[in-house]
Amino acid sequence: MTEPMEITVKAFVRADDTVTIVCPVCKSPKNAAVGAFRDKSHYLKVRCPCETVFTVHLEFRQHYRxxxxxxxxxxxxxxxxxxxxxxxxxxxxxxxxxxxxxxxxxxxxxxxxxxxxxxxxxxxxxxxxxxxxxxxxxxxxxxxxxxxxxxxxxxxxxxx
Missing domain, CATH: 2.40.10.220 (predicted glycosyltransferase like domains)
Known part of the structure; x- marks a missing residue:
């Protein structure tokens, strides 16, 4: 049996510290307030209603690097x-x-x-x-x- 592949998606944080997270499997969007994570971990484990578990990388940067x-x-x-x-x-x-x-x-x-x-x-x-x-x-x-x-x-x- 093979291990499930770890999925990571990048989500760009808006100026009001909100983000839209889109499930990589079912494409269902979810809006979330993420300001509390600005000075903490920028990686979150998320479980979608479709049961997909994936990692979200919160991108707080405002400019291309x-x-x-x-x-x-x-x-x-x-x-x-x-x-x-x-x-x-x-x-x-x-x-x-x-x-x-x-x-x-x-x-x-x-x-x-x-x-x-x-x-x-x-x-x-x-x-x-x-x-x-x-x-x-x-x-x-x-x-x-x-x-x-x-x-x-x-x-x-x-x-x-």
Whole structure:
């Protein structure tokens, strides 16, 4: 006998913290309030009235995030003193995610300056101030402090 396949569906959370979950088998939709999960697990086990059990991945992101592998550097602004080499793994108009090898003491709320070069035709050099939003192992997720700086170049890069 074979194991039942684990089904995961992605559900995009609206600005009012509601989501429409659609069963992958019977296609039955269900609206749900999910604001309580914003700072907790983004994965929920759901049982549909048709008896299908599946996992829902709640996607709270508001902007497309492009996967990358760009080298860069960081310098800690607050608290000051830390710095090092990073690898940028994803980027959007509102934030960035990177990995950092070796020991670090980055925490949620730290302010950093990131410098990196896009792999576009112009090899656009960017320096962005960010605030750390999450640290999971060696992956650091950040949001940009200022929204307008380099908006045009970053916008073109994300569309490319």
């Amino acid at each position: 492009k996967l990358t592998d760009l080298p860069g550097t960081f310098r800690s602004i607050n608290p000051s003193g830390m710095g090092g080499e990073i690898h940028i793994k994803d980027i959007s108009v509102s934030g960035i995610g990177f990995t950092f090898s070796g020991m670090h003491f980055l925490e949620k709320g730290h302010t950093l300056s990131l410098s990196f070069t896009l792999d576009d035709k112009k090899k656009t050099k960017l320096t962005k101030e960010v605030v750390v939003q999450s640290v999971i192992g060696d992956f650091v997720g950040c949001r940009f402090v200022e929204q307008q700086a380099y908006q045009k170049e970053l916008g073109f890069y994300l569309k490319g």
